[in-house]
């Protein structure tokens with residue numbers, strides 16, 4: 423009788439977070455400035471000290487070690503390390519050296535993102551991502567970081583979800599810089615891609631053997647009404663713009679319509695060493711003649727089980743199988759896959775254990791079906807500052823009281839630690855957390 427669903431030897435188990443969301447007091451970027459505006463953040467909350475990582479990330483590194491995690495995704499806060507163009511702050515870089523060293527000393531391999539939604543104010547004032555200069559600025563920043571930290575990290579993401587940054591900032595206009603402009607969207611798309619490619623090459627020049635990519639958003643769009651051709655077409659348009667344009671450009675270098683003009687940029691070709699998959703749930707699309715939301719309104723499939731939701735409505739739906747199909751589809755690209763984010767907001771942890779097991783089970787199935795999936799990063803270890811939703815959405819394996827900084831493990835922390843320790847989903851764990859699934863997961 424099968425007692426466990428074992429993952430491949432050396433599989434990476436970790437959590438993911440970003441600098442702004444955990445470090446605290448990152449006052450020199452556009453998000454801090456935005457936060458100060460009344461109503462910007464749900465309940466007018468503030469990031470403040472966040473999880474206090476700038477002072478004491480090490481206490482959470484200890485928690486990771488206790489959970490037997492062997493990898494951790496962090497990001498570098500650009501506005502902390504590069505105070506003005508080309509001027510790097512040695513003290514800030516030293517703090518990152520201490521963090522990377524601290525992770526490694528605990529047997530945890532760092533994966534480092536250079537960009538996770540925040541931009542220095544000096545960069546914004548110089549035109550931000552709409553300016554062609556942005557590419558040079560980002561390359562210079564990448565150079566500064568890899569020179570200072572490269573001996574401690576060989577696993578890099580140039581950017582986290584550049585398409586989310588683009589859509590929220592320049593298409594929907596709900597994040598800074600609050601624009602709704604097709605022209606600016608096209609420019610920023612091109613500059614982000616070029617900046618990614620520049621950083622990719624800078625890192626590889628310095629570290630030929632490094633693993634470098636980006637974390638990409640996958641919303642797995644599908645037509646909401648089964649029989650509606652228009653819904654299906656709207657879903658295809660979304661897929662193309664949100665998921666495919668960037669991914670394919672980093673494979674063959676081609677800038678496709680509607681955000682590109684068909685030209686091939688040689689520097690972009692093959693600028694991913696692995697596929698970083700950020701997956702939370704799939705998304706239903708209903709056609710609208712309105713071009714602004716790309717001809718489709720997004721929603722959660724009817725009847726889906728929902729996680730906690732923020733002020734913008736239902737946050738995510740329970741769709742673990744979509745992750746299996748996504749991995750299979752991505753396997754046609756000959757690159758290893760890492761699930762660079764997956765999780766849910768669930769303050770009372772009444773869903774997380776079941777959701778976690780179900781998503782890991784689908785990853786296990788995908789591996790069995792031949793997908794080269796090498797690691798999983800749960801979003802996130804400790805509740806952190808959830809952008810415009812403030813402290814209202816709780817994604818942590820540990821509950822955090824941001825006032826006192828007291829952390830309390832949720833049951834899922836224990837569950838995830840056991841899985842990482844055994845490198846397997848054991849029958850006992852399934853019995854304990856989702857007994858009704860034992861028969862589904864352990865087909866003898």
Ligand code: BGC
Nearest residue numbers: 440582583586700763801808
């Ligand atoms: C982002 C994170 C965010 C998470 C949960 C991801 O798309 O990369 O910064 O906290 O979703 O909303």
